[in-house]
Structures are given as structure tokens and as C-alpha cells.
Amino acid sequence: MAHTAGRTASRAHGRLAAIAAVGVRPGGRRHPLVAAAMVLPLALVLAVVFGGVDAVATQASSVAGMLGR
Template identity: 65%
Template sequence: MADTAAREMLRAQGRKAYDAFAPRRSGTRHPLVATAMVLPLAALLVVVFGGWEAVVTQASSVGVMLGR
């Protein structure tokens, strides 16, 4: 049992050292990062399904809804 406690203490120390250098997660990502993640998939779907008019219509609708 003493071995287990010692190993756990070493693991906890290792996690603390790692956590000091790990980036913090805020739960949100920058809009440009989100756009960069979505655009390749959107382009693939447009090419596969040939729905350029549908994409333009939806983008226009979203723009109107956002007031732009």
C-alpha cells in the first residue's frame, strides 16, 4: 500500500508541473479559427452536392437575420 501512495504522489506532482505549462481552455474559440475549421467541410459539401445556390441563399438569410 505504501508503494501505491508514493506513486500517486509522484503522478500528482507530474500533473501539476504539466498543468503549469498547459494552455487554459476558456470554452470559446476565436471566430477566425472556427471559420478556418468549417470552410474546408463547407467547400467539400458544395462540390459534392453542387449546391452553390443553396449556400448563397442560406448565407444571405443568415446575414439578414444578423442585420448585415
């Protein structure tokens, strides 16, 4: 019975490693589109939670005003 816990943990670790390895190139680098797909949802949530959407809109309107549009 004591040996089953080690195998279960090892199997779960193998699954997590396989999921984490999605989009990883042979050199160990992740494809840029995979990296962006991983980061963008979190970035959007943080922008909404901390009011970043309003700040970006304000900055964009300021830049557009400086460009004369």
C-alpha cells in the first residue's frame, strides 16, 4: 500500500509535465503564439481588476490627440 502513493504522485507529475510541455520546441523554448495564449487571459483579468482598461483608453486618446487625430 505504501508504494501506490509514490506511483500516483509520479503519474500526476508526468501529466502536469506533459501539459506544461505543450508548444515547447526541442531547444526548450516555447513557441511565441503558445506563450501569448498563456499570458493574455491573465493580462486581461488583471487589467479589468485593477482598472488598466480605463488607463489604456486614456493613454490611447492622449496619443491620438498628440498625433492630431
